[in-house]
Structure formats: C-alpha cells, structure tokens
Amino acid sequence: MLKLSKKADYGLIAVRHLAMRHLAGACSAKEIARTYAIPTELLAKILQKLVKKGLLVSQQGAEGGYALARDPATVTAFEVIKAIDGPLLITSCVTAHGDCSQAPTCTVKEPLGKVNEIIVKALNSVTISSLGDEGAEPPPSTSGLIQIGGAPQ
Amino acid sequence: MLKLSKKADYGLIAVRHLAMRHLAGACSAKEIARTYAIPTELLAKILQKLVKKGLLVSQQGAEGGYALARDPATVTAFEVIKAIDGPLLITSCVTAHGDCSQAPTCTVKEPLGKVNEIIVKALNSVTISSLGDEGAEPPPSTSGLIQIGGAPQ
DNA sequence: CCAAATCCGACCTTTTTGGTCGGAATTAGA
DNA sequence: TCTAATTCCGACCAAAAAGGTCGGATTTGG
Ligand code: FES
Ligand code: FES
Numbered sequence: 001m002l003k004l005s006k007k008a009d010y011g012l013i014a015v016r017h018l019a020m021r022h023l024a025g026a027c028s029a030k031e032i033a034r035t036y037a038i039p040t041e042l043l044a045k046i047l048q049k050l051v052k053k054g055l056l057v058s059q060q061g062a063e064g065g066y067a068l069a070r071d072p073a074t075v076t077a078f079e080v081i082k083a084i085d086g087p088l089l090i091t092s093c094v095t096a097h098g099d100c101s102q103a104p105t106c107t108v109k110e111p112l113g114k115v116n117e118i119i120v121k122a123l124n125s126v127t128i129s130s131l132g133d134e135g136a137e138p139p140p141s142t143s144g145l146i147q148i149g150g151a152p153q
Numbered sequence: 154m155l156k157l158s159k160k161a162d163y164g165l166i167a168v169r170h171l172a173m174r175h176l177a178g179a180c181s182a183k184e185i186a187r188t189y190a191i192p193t194e195l196l197a198k199i200l201q202k203l204v205k206k207g208l209l210v211s212q213q214g215a216e217g218g219y220a221l222a223r224d225p226a227t228v229t230a231f232e233v234i235k236a237i238d239g240p241l242l243i244t245s246c247v248t249a250h251g252d253c254s255q256a257p258t259c260t261v262k263e264p265l266g267k268v269n270e271i272i273v274k275a276l277n278s279v280t281i282s283s284l285g286d287e288g289a290e291p292p293p294s295t296s297g298l299i300q301i302g303g304a305p306q
Numbered sequence: 307c308c309a310a311a312t313c314c315g316a317c318c319t320t321t322t323t324g325g326t327c328g329g330a331a332t333t334a335g336a
Numbered sequence: 337t338c339t340a341a342t343t344c345c346g347a348c349c350a351a352a353a354a355g356g357t358c359g360g361a362t363t364t365g366g
Binding site for chain 4: 181212
C-alpha cells in the first residue's frame with residue numbers, strides 16, 4: 001500500500017529525540033519509549049539496528065543509553081528508513097529470490113523506477129535536524145495544512 | 154516497507170496494455186493475463202475494481218472484455234494505484250480507525266506529509282500513455298527540481 | 307557484589323497480501 | 337432458442353510480512 005512501516009516511524013521519532021539532546025549525554029531506550037508511548041522492547045530492537053548500521057552509538061551498563069553517531073544535520077530520513085526497513089524499492093518485483101515472472105514483459109518497472117528515484121531524493125532532502133524544528137516550536141497557527149487524501153467516493 | 158503492491162503493478166500493466174489498443178475493441182481479462190503471465194482470476198478482480206472506480210468500462214457476454222473509459226493521456230498512474238490500493242498515505246499512523254497513540258507527541262508526521270505530497274505529484278506526472286512508449290521520454294514538467302526541506306522562514 | 311542498562315536471538319500474534327474457487331448474470335452468435 | 341464465452345461477485349484460503357514479546361547473557365558504574 002506504499003506506506004512507511006511503523007518501525008521506521010518509531011526510528012525517526014527516536015533519532016529526532018536523540019538529535020535534540022545531542023550534546024547532552026546518552027539516553028536510554030526505556031526513557032525514549034516512555035516519552036512517546038512506544039513499546040520498549042520494540043524500540044530497543046529498532047535502536048540496536050540503527051547502532052549496527054552505524055547511525056547511533058550505544059553505551060552499555062548502568063547510566064548507559066543511545067546517542068547519535070554523527071551530526072544531526074548530516075543524517076537524512078532516508079538513511080534511517082533504509083537502516084530499518086531495508087533498501088527502498090517501490091517496484092514489487094524484488095522478492096528475496098528476485099524471480100519476478102513478469103520481468104521480461106513488464107512495461108511499467110522502468111517509469112516506476114524513476115518515481116522511485118524521486119522518492120529517494122525527497123527522503124534524502126529531509127535531515128534529522130530539520131525534523132527537529134517542527135517539534136521544538138509548536139506551530140501556533142495551522143495555516144499551512146497539508147491535505148492529500150482525496151475523497152474516495 | 155514502502156513498496157508498491159503487486160496488485161497495483163498488475164493493474165498498471167493491464168491498463169497500459171488496454172491503452173495501446175485503445176481504439177481497437179475490448180480485451181478479455183484472460184487474454185491480458187496470459188500475455189503477461191498474471192493469474193487470471195486475480196487480474197479479473199483488479200480490473201473489476203478499476204471498473205468500479207470508473208477508469209475502465211466492461212462489456213459482458215461473449216466477445217466482451219475491458220476497455221479504457223477515458224483517454225490514456227488523461228489517466229495517471231496515481232489514479233490506478235489509488236483505485237487498487239486505496240489512498241496513498243506514507244505515514245503509518247492512518248489505520249482504519251485512526252487511532253495512532255503517538256499522534257500528540259509524534260514529531261515526524263508533518264515533514265513526512267510533505268514527502269507524501271511529492272510522491273503523489275510524481276505519480277501523477279506519469280500518465281498511462283507515457284507508460285506506453287518506452288522511449289525514455291522524461292516528463293518535462295513537474296519533475297525537474299525537488300525541494301522540500303527548505304521552507305524559508 | 308549488585309543494580310541498571312544494552313545486547314541478542316528466538317518466539318508469537320495480528321494484519322496484509324496474493325491467490326483461488328464456484329456460481330450467477332449477461333451477451334453474441336450458431 | 338440454445339449455447340458458449342465472458343464478466344461479475346463474494347467468500348474463502350495460504351503465505352508472508354509486520355508488530356510486538358520474552359528470557360537470558362553481558363557489560364558497566366557505584
Ligand atoms: S511486475 Fe516485476 S517487473 Fe513489473
Ligand atoms: S506515528 Fe502516528 S503520528 Fe507519527
């Protein structure tokens with residue numbers, strides 16, 4: 001259905017949270033989970049994935065926790081999503097075994113590939129620090145409301 | 154995982170096929186299915202969905218089949234996808250009951266909403282007739298510059 | 307030593323997706 | 337009129353993915 005996974009969403013939220021207190025110490029998974037009402041163990045697993053990909057660093061032991069590995073301005077939403085959900089491929093032909101029976105006759109994967117590129121570019125233009133702005137200052141006037149979903153019927 | 158469903162892919166292929174023989178007669182689901190090695194009944198159900206949404210017209214009885222309801226140049230990939238998979242919403246918060254527990258504290262759905270708009274625009278810039286010719290004809294408008302993060306304020 | 311925390315992998319449940327089946331209604335043509 | 341071809345429609349099923357949980361090992365600061 002072309003939607004982001006909840007894990008990726010959680011990861012984005014957590015990374016943004018870490019970015020805001022980047023210069024402070026590390027932050028435990030439990031604390032982040034409680035702040036945003038995310039299942040603790042699930043968030044922990046997501047964060048561990050991000051550690052493995054090198055986006056975060058973890059400090060074990062008491063008073064430990066997670067922290068950003070790089071500057072928030074250099075980390076993009078696409079990196080976080082890719083680390084959690086795997087490579088972003090809009091075309092559904094890419095199963096694990098790569099055996100799309102339609103591949104020889106499929107006529108839409110090429111134009112769709114271009115769309116894929118556009119999405120990646122869009123996601124890459126969103127840095128973690130730019131996510132920070134949104135929440136730090138509560139928007140007093142909701143003038144720029146985003147409306148995309150059309151009336152279905 | 155942010156990927157298109159196979160049904161949507163099948164639908165795109167079928168619609169494109171119909172577009173190529175737009176001026177010829179109708180085309181049976183079985184014929185299309187065989188051409189592209191798609192399960193017949195599954196394709197039929199997809200086509201029926203498109204009929205219900207008004208993108209296709211169907212002719213019952215012997216020698217019947219499906220045909221495009223409108224000019225191929227006026228139908229976009231986004232319409233086909235939306236008809237099959239429902240409204241395109243990248244944020245995972247939008248379940249059927251709309252009960253995202255993170256909604257009050259979520260800090261990423263707004264910037265992600267902008268990304269969503271970009272995707273919709275990209276999908277809307279791909280018409281069915283442009284799928285028809287594989288001649289690498291890049292859509293001249295709407296796809297040149299992508300800028301989302303830089304809301305200057 | 308002990309408590310707090312990450313780490314890690316296995317496991318389960320729910321939801322979504324892809325695919326199938328059988329039969330009713332409709333239509334063109336013999 | 338009769339029949340074959342075809343759309344139509346809803347229910348059903350199986351596989352996969354997503355979301356979430358658990359228990360234990362390991363590390364670290366006090
Ligand atoms: S369906 Fe796999 S190539 Fe398009
Ligand atoms: S997770 Fe639902 S609002 Fe972001």
